[in-house]
Amino acid sequence: MKLVSQLKKRQQQERQRHDAEVRLRQAALLPEEKLLEKWSTQTTGLTATESQTRLAKQGPNEITTADHESSWHRLLTAVFAPFNSILLVIAALTYFTDVLATTQPDYVTVIIILVLVALSSTLSFVQQQKATQAVEQLTQKISNQADVYRDGKVVTLPTEQLVAGDVLRLAAGDLIPADLRFLTTQDTFIAQAALTGESEPVEKIAGNVDQTEDVLPDLPNIGLMGANMVSGSATAVVLLTGNETYFGAMAESMSGDRSKTSFENGVESVSRLLIRLMLVMVPVVFVINGVTKGDWLSSLLFAISVAVGLTPEMLPVIMTSTLAKGALSLSKHQTVVRTLGAIQTFGEMDVLCTDKTGTLTEDTVALEKYLDIQGKTDQRVLRYAFLNSAFQTGLKNLIDLAIINHATELDVSAIQAEYQRIDEIPFDFSRRRMSVVLQDNNGRRQLVTKGAVEEMLEISTKLEVAGKVVPLNAETKQIALQTYEKYSAQGLRILGVARKNDVPDIHHFSVADEQDMVLLGFVGFLDPPKDTAQAAIQALKKHGVRTVVLTGDSDGVASTVGGKVGLANEQVLTGPQLDQMDDQQLTQAVTDCTIFAKLSPTQKVRVVETFQAQGHTTGFLGDGINDAPALRQADVGISVDTAVDIAKETADIVLLKKDLLVLEKGVVEGRKIFGNIIKYLKMATSGNFGNVISVIIASLCLPFIPLLPVQLLTQNLLCDFAQLGLPFDDVDETYLQQPRRWETRSIKSFMWFLGPVSSIFDLLCFAVMWWVMGANSVEKAALFQCGWFVFGTVSQVLIIYMIRTSQVPFIQSRPAAPLMASSLGIMLLAVVVGFSGLAQGIDMQKLPLNFWPWLAALLAGYCLAVSFCKRVYIKRYGEWF
Structure with a gap:
């Protein structure tokens, strides 16, 4: 069924892509008049009323893939997570053994397992929902914009509001927000790497084409969603939006898997380690208990439960919660x-x-100097710089705005009325300059260029010195460079300004026309630190x-x-x-x-x-x-x-907010997140590994199973719930001082080092239950199991405070309130269950009060032992977590 569904999906995608390609190729062939008629628009764009009507009909200009994760999908994923799936299998087997195959049906164990599944699923689902909503809300703060003709005027709108028939104005730096056909172009080059994999920009032109045999992205008058403007300017009519676009039809097949981070690779390596341990230990536990106890079905259930015990099943929840908290925390810092x-x-x-x-x-560029070649203030240089900035139609950056504002303050801007723009050669990052071709009221044409000084010197053959045009030679070039270097050393950003008179009357100008220029001087800008x-x-x-x-x-x-x-x-x-x-x-x-x-x-x-x-x-x-x-x-x-x-x-x-201080907060937040996730992994792997060692020893020595599957699973889940406050925990300042990279070796060494320590105290608990509490027969198995259940749960939760810091707990490093609440709540619940009639709910016998001092002594000894091991571990490995 899955293969059939995938085949249908691929066939649907292929049809969508084919339909989009056919429509775009047809549009490429149409003369402009027929094109606008077919899309019911005009060069001045749509009216606001018509655009709203089309938006309601076509939907927003967004791409939604079929595998978009809905709330229902996240709920199913949470319910049938690996841990829950095992619980459901055990519930089914328990239902057969405790209800169907007996004359006295017992529903308690089945109900408890189903409650555990419900709790785990709900918790995972809620955390995933919160994380997803957090990302969506934050992403909505960022919106790509497009310049659109509406009611004959250019307005800036979110790209999601674009509809077929809209006419756009595009400049360098803009994304191509939909599939479109170019109406006018000026040295328009676009990058199509997202579509073709080719990094080299391709030129686009206006007008219809005679044939469309080229592959679709190479059609010279068509721009596809996913490309971006590298240089030049253009106007274009929107043909297709959203999922109807060529990119939309290809989105699923093009998305691919992004490369994994070192952290993700590290989590996978730990998972592989735990799987290898399971493959070894689970069969051992199964065979030992089957041989020694004779009950192979119970042994199988117990072995499966041990497998679950080795799995840090709450890691996805902990990771998602921690990352979502970090994202929300950073959002408060813009x-x-x-x-x-x-x-x-x-x-x-x-x-x-x-x-x-x-x-x-400060990103507040101010024009400070306008100088001739010799470094003298020259308002003529300012006038030419103003003409260049005012008449360009591409992306006006802060430098252009600074020139225009300064010229306006000095009433130099009035000169704009004496010229009209004939053409322009837009800026690009290889030439590092831009030019405009102007014609004055007398019909004389000039080419006016500004750009990086070295590049301006390359295209100039003359200089203007003291009002006279002189050849550019070694001597005059040295004068210009001395002026440039003098003010550049003062922290001014210097651009050259040049012009060429008597430009021939031709229809189109290109980079080739930027030669034989006369360098007039320099403009200098200050952007203070x-x-x-x-x-x-x-x-x-x-x-x-x-x-x-x-x-x-x-x-x-x-x-x-x-x-x-x-x-x-x-x-x-x-x-x-x-x-x-x-x-x-x-x-x-x-x-x-x-x-x-x-x-x-x-x-x-x-x-x-x-x-x-x-x-x-x-x-x-x-x-x-x-x-x-x-x-x-x-x-x-x-x-x-x-x-x-x-x-x-x-x-x-x-x-x-563009500020490095914000980045420093992000770095710290990232390290907190990493630290809290590593805490969980080290606690879970070392604790669970220690439990498995204890289970194997107990299985060899005891005449009964040390913990029933439902008891082991309940304990495992309670310990995980206790750590739900970890995403909100603080991290020691010393830990935040250095970058933290994933070290699988560190997880392994921690597991092998601390795991046996917990096993030692499990064995001491076994000894107390066997010789002191008298739980030394099959008839007293429920009492023994209750004692280990309480000690195991409380010790694993209590040890959170020892492991979460390399310092002295509570004195040098205090846990966060949410962690205190989750952990203390679980410890209290475990004690209440063990010392009350609630123990019978999971087939245990209530503990006598004289177990209290032994429990306290075991817990105190465990904390002291871990504190000692912590010092030894840090001395040996130079780290704690």
Whole structure:
């Protein structure tokens, strides 16, 4: 049935993909007029009323896959979890032996097992629901936006509100939010790696095509959801939205499994270890009890219960609860976690690569200087810079806005009325410049360009000095470079401004026209360091995280800002220098260098890869188009809510406030989460392993089973319930100082070291029950079982306080209130059951009061023994958990 269902699903997906492809290919062939007519729209877009009507009919522009986990699915998963499935099997067998196969039916054991299943399922379901809702609520705080023509005006709307027929305005950095056809393009290049796997951008053009034999993503006038604008600008009409898109039809087959983190791999390795122990010990327990007791059915049930006892079955609940709590805690600090697992990687991070602007600086760029080649203030340079920024239609960044605002304050902006834009050559990260072609009121055309100084010098053949145009030679170039270096060293970001007169009257301009320019001068910008930057870097350093700057800015600016925030700036490596290094040289360089400047997107990725190759868990914080590849490469990608769409979509964590201090809180939260999960694993594996050793010894020596299956399962579940407060527990400050990576060896050594200690005191409990309490015959088995049940439950819960800290419990390290409540509640319940008539509910005999002092002595001795072992363990292994 499952194979049939999967086949039908694949056939449905194939039909959807085929239908989408047919419609898109038809749209690619249509002339613009026919295209707009078919989609009942126009170049000025839809009206607000029509868009609402279509949204109600088409639904939101979202992709929902068939395997989206519903509440009903989560409930079924919780009920039929492996632990519960075993309980249900035992319940069925118990129903047969205690009800159907006897003349005096006994429903008590069956009812108790079913109650345990209900409790476990409910708890797991509730925690999963809370975690899912937490992530959904946090994710809703982040929304990708699109510029849409509505009622003839451009408005910004969430991409979920787009409908077929909408006309979009697109710029560099925008995600392609739906399947669309381009109406106008200007040097429009898009990246389609999510669809084709090809990282190289492809150019898109407007107008219809004559044939559509190309594969769909390569059609020159079609853009598909999942791609993103790399450079240029465009307008486009939306053809398909949501699940009707080509990407929507492919979503399930393209989703794939993401690579596992070291933590997930570690959990799997511990699971494999426990499975191997089960494969050895369970048959041993079964055979020993079958031979010595003669009751093979009871022995089988008991052996299965032992298998359950070896399993940390509450780990998914503990992990989910802990991660959800961490996500909610970070949300209070303006941090949205898009994937829960990223929180733990946050804590594991030991290298943070970050851009400079807005992270180390205030992100409030102000125009400070407009200078000629000799460094003298020249308002003419400001005028040309203003014309370039004002007339470009692409992505206006903070630098453009700073130029426009400053020119407006000085009434320079009035010059805009004297020109009209003819064409533009948009910015890209390989050229690091952008140009506009303008025509003045006299019909004269000019090409005006601004960009990085080195790139501007490459395309210039002349300079303007003291009002005169002179050739660019070694002498004049040295004058320009001295001016640039002087102000760059002062922490100003310097851009060059150039122009070319008498541009020919042609219809389309390209990068090839950016030559034979006249360099007019420079504009300089100041983005002062944040007051909190130095404190944040020191806080990260205190917690074992090294901060490294990866920026596209000049080395002078990067060095100055880095020095002001406390980073070592004696050595600064630039992109061109990186290109001259082989992998071995770069490996040595990243060990010593903290500031990397003038980097391209691929160079940022290479630096991140080099850190990862050295074994570092590397985070990357960025918000621009050029940061997307590095965000994808990093172990944890971090962006901000004001970032371009592609950066937000790529990131694992999004900051609503761009501040390194927020990151430091995330690092600490990640380590708390890791610590609390490791506490549970070490407690569960060592305690359960010790119980199995005790069971084997008891099975060899006792004439009866030491604990009935229902008793063993009840004890196991109670001990797990006692640890439900762990997600809320505090972690010692000393534990938070260094990055924490998964160490399976540590889990194994802890289990082998502490497990036998608990077995020793189990054997002492056996001795007390056998020789002191007189539970030394088959007739007294229920009393013996009750004594071990109470001691085993209380000791496993009490030991939480010993294991949760490497320090002295309660004196040097106090547990959190939720952990106190859950653990003390379970200890009280176990004692009440053991010393009252409730013991009969799970086939035990009520304990006499004279067992109290023996119980207290055993528990005190166990705590003292664990305290001694803790000191020995820390001395030997250098850690506790």
